[in-house]
Amino acid sequence: MAGHSKFKNIMRRKGAQDKKRASLFSKLSREITVAAKMGMPDPAMNARLRAAVIAARAGGMPKDNIERSIKKAEGSDGAIFEEIRYEGFGPGGVALIIETLTDNRNRTATNVRLAMSKNGGNLGAPGAVSHSFDRLGLISYPASAGDSDTLFEAALEAGAEDVQSSDEGHEIWTAQEALHEVARALEPVLGEAEGTKLAWRPQTMVAVEEGDAEQLFKLLDALDDDDDVQTVWGNYEVSDEVMEKLG
Incomplete structure:
Protein backbone atom coordinates (compact mmCIF):
# COMPACT_ATOMS: atom_id res chain seq x y z
CA MET A 1 0.00 0.00 0.00
CA ALA A 2 1.58 3.27 -1.11
CA GLY A 3 1.39 6.17 1.27
CA HIS A 4 0.70 9.45 -0.43
CA SER A 5 -2.90 9.98 0.66
CA LYS A 6 -4.21 10.10 4.18
CA PHE A 7 -7.80 9.31 3.24
CA LYS A 8 -6.77 6.33 1.12
CA ASN A 9 -4.59 4.77 3.80
CA ILE A 10 -6.20 5.61 7.12
CA MET A 11 -9.91 5.33 6.46
CA ARG A 12 -9.51 1.62 5.69
CA ARG A 13 -9.69 0.71 9.36
CA LYS A 14 -12.78 -0.10 11.37
CA GLY A 15 -13.46 1.55 14.69
CA ALA A 16 -15.26 4.66 15.87
CA GLN A 17 -17.01 5.30 12.57
CA ASP A 18 -19.30 8.04 13.86
CA LYS A 19 -16.32 9.96 15.24
CA LYS A 20 -14.40 9.53 12.00
CA ARG A 21 -17.40 10.69 9.98
CA ALA A 22 -17.86 13.79 12.14
CA SER A 23 -14.15 14.57 11.90
CA LEU A 24 -14.20 14.15 8.12
CA PHE A 25 -17.21 16.45 7.79
CA SER A 26 -15.45 19.05 9.94
CA LYS A 27 -12.39 19.00 7.68
CA LEU A 28 -14.48 19.14 4.52
CA SER A 29 -16.61 21.98 5.90
CA ARG A 30 -13.52 23.98 6.83
CA GLU A 31 -12.04 23.60 3.36
CA ILE A 32 -15.32 24.67 1.73
CA THR A 33 -15.57 27.77 3.91
CA VAL A 34 -11.95 28.78 3.30
CA ALA A 35 -12.27 28.21 -0.45
CA ALA A 36 -15.48 30.27 -0.59
CA LYS A 37 -13.90 33.07 1.42
CA MET A 38 -10.82 33.20 -0.81
CA GLY A 39 -12.83 33.50 -4.01
CA ARG A 48 -10.92 25.50 -5.35
CA LEU A 49 -14.48 25.67 -4.02
CA ARG A 50 -15.71 23.39 -6.78
CA ALA A 51 -13.04 20.82 -5.84
CA ALA A 52 -13.99 21.10 -2.16
CA VAL A 53 -17.68 20.58 -2.91
CA ILE A 54 -16.90 17.56 -5.09
CA ALA A 55 -14.79 16.07 -2.29
CA ALA A 56 -17.60 16.72 0.19
CA ARG A 57 -20.13 14.95 -2.01
CA ALA A 58 -17.76 12.01 -2.43
CA GLY A 59 -17.39 11.89 1.35
CA GLY A 60 -21.15 11.66 1.82
CA MET A 61 -21.59 15.15 3.23
CA PRO A 62 -25.27 16.24 3.05
CA LYS A 63 -26.20 19.05 0.68
CA ASP A 64 -27.47 21.24 3.55
CA ASN A 65 -24.10 20.98 5.30
CA ILE A 66 -22.30 22.00 2.13
CA GLU A 67 -24.55 25.03 1.65
CA ARG A 68 -24.11 26.11 5.29
CA SER A 69 -20.35 25.86 4.94
CA ILE A 70 -20.43 28.15 1.90
CA LYS A 71 -22.66 30.67 3.70
CA LYS A 72 -20.22 30.80 6.63
CA ALA A 73 -17.76 32.50 4.32
CA GLU A 74 -20.14 35.43 3.87
CA GLY A 75 -20.05 36.36 7.56
CA SER A 76 -17.41 38.70 8.94
CA ASP A 77 -17.46 37.32 12.48
CA GLY A 78 -16.36 33.77 11.70
CA ALA A 79 -12.97 32.25 12.44
CA ILE A 80 -10.11 33.17 10.10
CA PHE A 81 -8.21 30.12 8.97
CA GLU A 82 -4.67 29.99 7.60
CA GLU A 83 -2.90 27.21 5.76
CA ILE A 84 0.23 25.90 7.48
CA ARG A 85 2.41 23.05 6.26
CA TYR A 86 4.55 20.91 8.56
CA GLU A 87 7.30 18.54 7.43
CA GLY A 88 9.01 15.72 9.26
CA PHE A 89 9.81 12.05 9.54
CA GLY A 90 7.80 9.10 10.78
CA PRO A 91 8.76 5.58 11.88
CA GLY A 92 11.07 3.80 9.44
CA GLY A 93 12.44 7.13 8.23
CA VAL A 94 9.44 7.90 6.01
CA ALA A 95 9.00 11.52 4.95
CA LEU A 96 5.71 13.20 5.84
CA ILE A 97 4.09 16.45 4.71
CA ILE A 98 1.23 17.55 6.96
CA GLU A 99 -1.17 20.18 5.59
CA THR A 100 -3.38 22.04 8.06
CA LEU A 101 -6.09 24.69 8.14
CA THR A 102 -6.13 26.43 11.50
CA ASP A 103 -7.46 29.42 13.38
CA ASN A 104 -4.83 28.95 16.12
CA ARG A 105 -1.33 28.18 14.89
CA ASN A 106 0.06 27.66 18.40
CA ARG A 107 -2.55 24.98 19.14
CA THR A 108 -1.96 23.25 15.84
CA ALA A 109 1.83 23.28 16.13
CA THR A 110 1.64 21.85 19.65
CA ASN A 111 -0.81 19.11 18.66
CA VAL A 112 1.14 18.08 15.55
CA ARG A 113 4.43 18.03 17.43
CA LEU A 114 2.86 15.97 20.24
CA ALA A 115 1.34 13.45 17.82
CA MET A 116 4.69 13.04 16.11
CA SER A 117 6.76 12.67 19.29
CA LYS A 118 4.33 10.18 20.89
CA ASN A 119 4.30 7.94 17.84
CA GLY A 120 7.89 7.63 16.73
CA GLY A 121 8.09 10.70 14.51
CA ASN A 122 9.77 14.07 14.64
CA LEU A 123 9.14 17.42 12.99
CA GLY A 124 11.74 19.03 10.77
CA ALA A 125 12.32 22.55 9.52
CA PRO A 126 10.26 23.91 6.60
CA GLY A 127 11.58 22.30 3.44
CA ALA A 128 13.06 19.32 5.30
CA VAL A 129 11.29 16.77 3.10
CA SER A 130 9.28 18.63 0.46
CA HIS A 131 12.33 18.67 -1.83
CA SER A 132 11.82 14.91 -2.29
CA PHE A 133 8.21 15.36 -3.46
CA ASP A 134 6.75 16.86 -6.64
CA ARG A 135 3.90 19.37 -6.36
CA LEU A 136 1.28 18.20 -8.84
CA GLY A 137 -2.43 18.17 -9.50
CA LEU A 138 -4.34 15.00 -8.62
CA ILE A 139 -7.73 13.95 -9.99
CA SER A 140 -9.27 10.79 -8.49
CA TYR A 141 -11.86 8.53 -10.11
CA PRO A 142 -13.44 5.32 -8.77
CA ALA A 143 -12.70 2.00 -10.46
CA SER A 144 -16.24 2.11 -11.86
CA ALA A 145 -15.27 5.05 -14.10
CA GLY A 146 -13.74 2.62 -16.60
CA ASP A 147 -10.79 0.33 -17.29
CA SER A 148 -7.20 1.50 -17.21
CA ASP A 149 -6.94 1.89 -21.00
CA THR A 150 -10.07 4.05 -21.12
CA LEU A 151 -8.82 6.27 -18.32
CA PHE A 152 -5.34 6.55 -19.82
CA GLU A 153 -6.63 7.60 -23.23
CA ALA A 154 -9.07 10.13 -21.74
CA ALA A 155 -6.43 11.59 -19.44
CA LEU A 156 -3.85 11.85 -22.22
CA GLU A 157 -6.35 13.63 -24.46
CA ALA A 158 -7.21 16.05 -21.64
CA GLY A 159 -3.55 16.99 -21.09
CA ALA A 160 -2.68 14.92 -18.01
CA GLU A 161 0.89 13.81 -17.32
CA ASP A 162 0.39 10.37 -15.78
CA VAL A 163 -2.29 7.85 -14.76
CA GLU A 177 -1.24 24.85 -13.08
CA ALA A 178 -3.23 22.54 -15.41
CA LEU A 179 -5.24 20.79 -12.68
CA HIS A 180 -8.64 22.40 -13.13
CA GLU A 181 -8.36 22.65 -16.91
CA VAL A 182 -7.73 18.90 -17.14
CA ALA A 183 -10.49 18.18 -14.61
CA ARG A 184 -13.01 20.15 -16.66
CA ALA A 185 -11.95 18.37 -19.86
CA LEU A 186 -12.40 14.96 -18.23
CA GLU A 187 -15.83 15.58 -16.71
CA PRO A 188 -17.86 15.29 -19.97
CA VAL A 189 -16.08 12.01 -20.73
CA LEU A 190 -15.78 10.32 -17.31
CA GLY A 191 -18.28 12.19 -15.16
CA GLU A 192 -17.62 14.06 -11.93
CA ALA A 193 -14.36 13.11 -10.21
CA GLU A 194 -14.20 11.88 -6.62
CA GLY A 195 -11.52 14.44 -5.84
CA THR A 196 -9.57 17.27 -7.46
CA LYS A 197 -6.71 18.76 -5.48
CA LEU A 198 -3.09 19.84 -5.41
CA ALA A 199 -0.98 17.00 -4.10
CA TRP A 200 2.54 16.01 -3.09
CA ARG A 201 3.82 12.96 -4.99
CA PRO A 202 6.97 11.32 -3.58
CA GLN A 203 9.89 10.94 -5.97
CA THR A 204 10.96 7.69 -4.30
CA MET A 205 9.17 5.30 -1.95
CA VAL A 206 10.36 3.80 1.35
CA ALA A 207 9.42 0.18 2.14
CA VAL A 208 8.17 -0.05 5.74
CA GLU A 209 8.45 -3.27 7.73
CA GLU A 210 5.79 -4.63 10.09
CA GLY A 211 6.98 -3.01 13.35
CA ASP A 212 7.50 0.41 11.85
CA ALA A 213 4.27 0.12 9.83
CA GLU A 214 2.19 -0.47 12.95
CA GLN A 215 3.71 2.57 14.64
CA LEU A 216 3.34 4.63 11.47
CA PHE A 217 -0.38 3.90 11.24
CA LYS A 218 -0.79 4.95 14.88
CA LEU A 219 0.88 8.24 14.01
CA LEU A 220 -1.35 8.75 10.96
CA ASP A 221 -4.44 7.98 13.04
CA ALA A 222 -3.35 10.52 15.68
CA LEU A 223 -2.88 13.18 13.01
CA ASP A 224 -6.19 12.25 11.37
CA ASP A 225 -7.99 12.76 14.68
CA ASP A 226 -6.89 16.42 14.72
CA ASP A 227 -9.53 18.58 13.04
CA ASP A 228 -6.83 21.08 12.01
CA VAL A 229 -5.03 18.48 9.91
CA GLN A 230 -6.45 18.34 6.40
CA THR A 231 -4.12 15.96 4.57
CA VAL A 232 -0.98 13.95 5.25
CA TRP A 233 1.26 12.92 2.37
CA GLY A 234 4.07 10.40 2.75
CA ASN A 235 6.56 8.31 0.81
CA TYR A 236 5.83 5.05 2.63
CA GLU A 237 4.97 1.76 0.97
CA VAL A 238 3.58 -1.20 2.92
CA SER A 239 3.44 -4.67 1.37
CA ASP A 240 0.21 -6.66 1.16
CA GLU A 241 1.74 -9.28 3.46
CA VAL A 242 2.41 -6.71 6.19
CA MET A 243 -1.05 -5.20 5.74
CA GLU A 244 -2.64 -8.62 6.25
CA LYS A 245 -0.67 -9.15 9.47
CA LEU A 246 -1.74 -5.76 10.80
CA GLY A 247 -5.37 -6.42 9.90
Missing part, protein backbone atom coordinates in the same frame (compact mmCIF):
# COMPACT_ATOMS: atom_id res chain seq x y z
CA MET A 40 -16.35 33.63 -5.36
CA PRO A 41 -18.95 31.68 -3.30
CA ASP A 42 -20.07 30.00 -6.53
CA PRO A 43 -18.42 26.63 -7.32
CA ALA A 44 -18.79 27.32 -11.03
CA MET A 45 -16.64 30.45 -10.67
CA ASN A 46 -14.23 29.20 -8.01
CA ALA A 47 -12.06 26.19 -8.91
CA GLN A 164 -2.02 5.22 -12.03
CA SER A 165 -4.80 2.62 -11.95
CA SER A 166 -5.51 -0.10 -9.39
CA ASP A 167 -8.44 -2.11 -8.07
CA GLU A 168 -9.20 0.85 -5.75
CA GLY A 169 -9.53 3.41 -8.53
CA HIS A 170 -7.65 5.74 -10.83
CA GLU A 171 -5.30 8.61 -10.02
CA ILE A 172 -4.70 11.14 -12.79
CA TRP A 173 -1.69 13.40 -12.30
CA THR A 174 -1.29 16.81 -13.92
CA ALA A 175 0.97 19.84 -13.79
CA GLN A 176 -0.31 21.91 -10.88
Whole structure:
Protein backbone atom coordinates (compact mmCIF):
# COMPACT_ATOMS: atom_id res chain seq x y z
CA MET A 1 0.00 0.00 0.00
CA ALA A 2 1.58 3.27 -1.11
CA GLY A 3 1.39 6.17 1.27
CA HIS A 4 0.70 9.45 -0.43
CA SER A 5 -2.90 9.98 0.66
CA LYS A 6 -4.21 10.10 4.18
CA PHE A 7 -7.80 9.31 3.24
CA LYS A 8 -6.77 6.33 1.12
CA ASN A 9 -4.59 4.77 3.80
CA ILE A 10 -6.20 5.61 7.12
CA MET A 11 -9.91 5.33 6.46
CA ARG A 12 -9.51 1.62 5.69
CA ARG A 13 -9.69 0.71 9.36
CA LYS A 14 -12.78 -0.10 11.37
CA GLY A 15 -13.46 1.55 14.69
CA ALA A 16 -15.26 4.66 15.87
CA GLN A 17 -17.01 5.30 12.57
CA ASP A 18 -19.30 8.04 13.86
CA LYS A 19 -16.32 9.96 15.24
CA LYS A 20 -14.40 9.53 12.00
CA ARG A 21 -17.40 10.69 9.98
CA ALA A 22 -17.86 13.79 12.14
CA SER A 23 -14.15 14.57 11.90
CA LEU A 24 -14.20 14.15 8.12
CA PHE A 25 -17.21 16.45 7.79
CA SER A 26 -15.45 19.05 9.94
CA LYS A 27 -12.39 19.00 7.68
CA LEU A 28 -14.48 19.14 4.52
CA SER A 29 -16.61 21.98 5.90
CA ARG A 30 -13.52 23.98 6.83
CA GLU A 31 -12.04 23.60 3.36
CA ILE A 32 -15.32 24.67 1.73
CA THR A 33 -15.57 27.77 3.91
CA VAL A 34 -11.95 28.78 3.30
CA ALA A 35 -12.27 28.21 -0.45
CA ALA A 36 -15.48 30.27 -0.59
CA LYS A 37 -13.90 33.07 1.42
CA MET A 38 -10.82 33.20 -0.81
CA GLY A 39 -12.83 33.50 -4.01
CA MET A 40 -16.35 33.63 -5.36
CA PRO A 41 -18.95 31.68 -3.30
CA ASP A 42 -20.07 30.00 -6.53
CA PRO A 43 -18.42 26.63 -7.32
CA ALA A 44 -18.79 27.32 -11.03
CA MET A 45 -16.64 30.45 -10.67
CA ASN A 46 -14.23 29.20 -8.01
CA ALA A 47 -12.06 26.19 -8.91
CA ARG A 48 -10.92 25.50 -5.35
CA LEU A 49 -14.48 25.67 -4.02
CA ARG A 50 -15.71 23.39 -6.78
CA ALA A 51 -13.04 20.82 -5.84
CA ALA A 52 -13.99 21.10 -2.16
CA VAL A 53 -17.68 20.58 -2.91
CA ILE A 54 -16.90 17.56 -5.09
CA ALA A 55 -14.79 16.07 -2.29
CA ALA A 56 -17.60 16.72 0.19
CA ARG A 57 -20.13 14.95 -2.01
CA ALA A 58 -17.76 12.01 -2.43
CA GLY A 59 -17.39 11.89 1.35
CA GLY A 60 -21.15 11.66 1.82
CA MET A 61 -21.59 15.15 3.23
CA PRO A 62 -25.27 16.24 3.05
CA LYS A 63 -26.20 19.05 0.68
CA ASP A 64 -27.47 21.24 3.55
CA ASN A 65 -24.10 20.98 5.30
CA ILE A 66 -22.30 22.00 2.13
CA GLU A 67 -24.55 25.03 1.65
CA ARG A 68 -24.11 26.11 5.29
CA SER A 69 -20.35 25.86 4.94
CA ILE A 70 -20.43 28.15 1.90
CA LYS A 71 -22.66 30.67 3.70
CA LYS A 72 -20.22 30.80 6.63
CA ALA A 73 -17.76 32.50 4.32
CA GLU A 74 -20.14 35.43 3.87
CA GLY A 75 -20.05 36.36 7.56
CA SER A 76 -17.41 38.70 8.94
CA ASP A 77 -17.46 37.32 12.48
CA GLY A 78 -16.36 33.77 11.70
CA ALA A 79 -12.97 32.25 12.44
CA ILE A 80 -10.11 33.17 10.10
CA PHE A 81 -8.21 30.12 8.97
CA GLU A 82 -4.67 29.99 7.60
CA GLU A 83 -2.90 27.21 5.76
CA ILE A 84 0.23 25.90 7.48
CA ARG A 85 2.41 23.05 6.26
CA TYR A 86 4.55 20.91 8.56
CA GLU A 87 7.30 18.54 7.43
CA GLY A 88 9.01 15.72 9.26
CA PHE A 89 9.81 12.05 9.54
CA GLY A 90 7.80 9.10 10.78
CA PRO A 91 8.76 5.58 11.88
CA GLY A 92 11.07 3.80 9.44
CA GLY A 93 12.44 7.13 8.23
CA VAL A 94 9.44 7.90 6.01
CA ALA A 95 9.00 11.52 4.95
CA LEU A 96 5.71 13.20 5.84
CA ILE A 97 4.09 16.45 4.71
CA ILE A 98 1.23 17.55 6.96
CA GLU A 99 -1.17 20.18 5.59
CA THR A 100 -3.38 22.04 8.06
CA LEU A 101 -6.09 24.69 8.14
CA THR A 102 -6.13 26.43 11.50
CA ASP A 103 -7.46 29.42 13.38
CA ASN A 104 -4.83 28.95 16.12
CA ARG A 105 -1.33 28.18 14.89
CA ASN A 106 0.06 27.66 18.40
CA ARG A 107 -2.55 24.98 19.14
CA THR A 108 -1.96 23.25 15.84
CA ALA A 109 1.83 23.28 16.13
CA THR A 110 1.64 21.85 19.65
CA ASN A 111 -0.81 19.11 18.66
CA VAL A 112 1.14 18.08 15.55
CA ARG A 113 4.43 18.03 17.43
CA LEU A 114 2.86 15.97 20.24
CA ALA A 115 1.34 13.45 17.82
CA MET A 116 4.69 13.04 16.11
CA SER A 117 6.76 12.67 19.29
CA LYS A 118 4.33 10.18 20.89
CA ASN A 119 4.30 7.94 17.84
CA GLY A 120 7.89 7.63 16.73
CA GLY A 121 8.09 10.70 14.51
CA ASN A 122 9.77 14.07 14.64
CA LEU A 123 9.14 17.42 12.99
CA GLY A 124 11.74 19.03 10.77
CA ALA A 125 12.32 22.55 9.52
CA PRO A 126 10.26 23.91 6.60
CA GLY A 127 11.58 22.30 3.44
CA ALA A 128 13.06 19.32 5.30
CA VAL A 129 11.29 16.77 3.10
CA SER A 130 9.28 18.63 0.46
CA HIS A 131 12.33 18.67 -1.83
CA SER A 132 11.82 14.91 -2.29
CA PHE A 133 8.21 15.36 -3.46
CA ASP A 134 6.75 16.86 -6.64
CA ARG A 135 3.90 19.37 -6.36
CA LEU A 136 1.28 18.20 -8.84
CA GLY A 137 -2.43 18.17 -9.50
CA LEU A 138 -4.34 15.00 -8.62
CA ILE A 139 -7.73 13.95 -9.99
CA SER A 140 -9.27 10.79 -8.49
CA TYR A 141 -11.86 8.53 -10.11
CA PRO A 142 -13.44 5.32 -8.77
CA ALA A 143 -12.70 2.00 -10.46
CA SER A 144 -16.24 2.11 -11.86
CA ALA A 145 -15.27 5.05 -14.10
CA GLY A 146 -13.74 2.62 -16.60
CA ASP A 147 -10.79 0.33 -17.29
CA SER A 148 -7.20 1.50 -17.21
CA ASP A 149 -6.94 1.89 -21.00
CA THR A 150 -10.07 4.05 -21.12
CA LEU A 151 -8.82 6.27 -18.32
CA PHE A 152 -5.34 6.55 -19.82
CA GLU A 153 -6.63 7.60 -23.23
CA ALA A 154 -9.07 10.13 -21.74
CA ALA A 155 -6.43 11.59 -19.44
CA LEU A 156 -3.85 11.85 -22.22
CA GLU A 157 -6.35 13.63 -24.46
CA ALA A 158 -7.21 16.05 -21.64
CA GLY A 159 -3.55 16.99 -21.09
CA ALA A 160 -2.68 14.92 -18.01
CA GLU A 161 0.89 13.81 -17.32
CA ASP A 162 0.39 10.37 -15.78
CA VAL A 163 -2.29 7.85 -14.76
CA GLN A 164 -2.02 5.22 -12.03
CA SER A 165 -4.80 2.62 -11.95
CA SER A 166 -5.51 -0.10 -9.39
CA ASP A 167 -8.44 -2.11 -8.07
CA GLU A 168 -9.20 0.85 -5.75
CA GLY A 169 -9.53 3.41 -8.53
CA HIS A 170 -7.65 5.74 -10.83
CA GLU A 171 -5.30 8.61 -10.02
CA ILE A 172 -4.70 11.14 -12.79
CA TRP A 173 -1.69 13.40 -12.30
CA THR A 174 -1.29 16.81 -13.92
CA ALA A 175 0.97 19.84 -13.79
CA GLN A 176 -0.31 21.91 -10.88
CA GLU A 177 -1.24 24.85 -13.08
CA ALA A 178 -3.23 22.54 -15.41
CA LEU A 179 -5.24 20.79 -12.68
CA HIS A 180 -8.64 22.40 -13.13
CA GLU A 181 -8.36 22.65 -16.91
CA VAL A 182 -7.73 18.90 -17.14
CA ALA A 183 -10.49 18.18 -14.61
CA ARG A 184 -13.01 20.15 -16.66
CA ALA A 185 -11.95 18.37 -19.86
CA LEU A 186 -12.40 14.96 -18.23
CA GLU A 187 -15.83 15.58 -16.71
CA PRO A 188 -17.86 15.29 -19.97
CA VAL A 189 -16.08 12.01 -20.73
CA LEU A 190 -15.78 10.32 -17.31
CA GLY A 191 -18.28 12.19 -15.16
CA GLU A 192 -17.62 14.06 -11.93
CA ALA A 193 -14.36 13.11 -10.21
CA GLU A 194 -14.20 11.88 -6.62
CA GLY A 195 -11.52 14.44 -5.84
CA THR A 196 -9.57 17.27 -7.46
CA LYS A 197 -6.71 18.76 -5.48
CA LEU A 198 -3.09 19.84 -5.41
CA ALA A 199 -0.98 17.00 -4.10
CA TRP A 200 2.54 16.01 -3.09
CA ARG A 201 3.82 12.96 -4.99
CA PRO A 202 6.97 11.32 -3.58
CA GLN A 203 9.89 10.94 -5.97
CA THR A 204 10.96 7.69 -4.30
CA MET A 205 9.17 5.30 -1.95
CA VAL A 206 10.36 3.80 1.35
CA ALA A 207 9.42 0.18 2.14
CA VAL A 208 8.17 -0.05 5.74
CA GLU A 209 8.45 -3.27 7.73
CA GLU A 210 5.79 -4.63 10.09
CA GLY A 211 6.98 -3.01 13.35
CA ASP A 212 7.50 0.41 11.85
CA ALA A 213 4.27 0.12 9.83
CA GLU A 214 2.19 -0.47 12.95
CA GLN A 215 3.71 2.57 14.64
CA LEU A 216 3.34 4.63 11.47
CA PHE A 217 -0.38 3.90 11.24
CA LYS A 218 -0.79 4.95 14.88
CA LEU A 219 0.88 8.24 14.01
CA LEU A 220 -1.35 8.75 10.96
CA ASP A 221 -4.44 7.98 13.04
CA ALA A 222 -3.35 10.52 15.68
CA LEU A 223 -2.88 13.18 13.01
CA ASP A 224 -6.19 12.25 11.37
CA ASP A 225 -7.99 12.76 14.68
CA ASP A 226 -6.89 16.42 14.72
CA ASP A 227 -9.53 18.58 13.04
CA ASP A 228 -6.83 21.08 12.01
CA VAL A 229 -5.03 18.48 9.91
CA GLN A 230 -6.45 18.34 6.40
CA THR A 231 -4.12 15.96 4.57
CA VAL A 232 -0.98 13.95 5.25
CA TRP A 233 1.26 12.92 2.37
CA GLY A 234 4.07 10.40 2.75
CA ASN A 235 6.56 8.31 0.81
CA TYR A 236 5.83 5.05 2.63
CA GLU A 237 4.97 1.76 0.97
CA VAL A 238 3.58 -1.20 2.92
CA SER A 239 3.44 -4.67 1.37
CA ASP A 240 0.21 -6.66 1.16
CA GLU A 241 1.74 -9.28 3.46
CA VAL A 242 2.41 -6.71 6.19
CA MET A 243 -1.05 -5.20 5.74
CA GLU A 244 -2.64 -8.62 6.25
CA LYS A 245 -0.67 -9.15 9.47
CA LEU A 246 -1.74 -5.76 10.80
CA GLY A 247 -5.37 -6.42 9.90
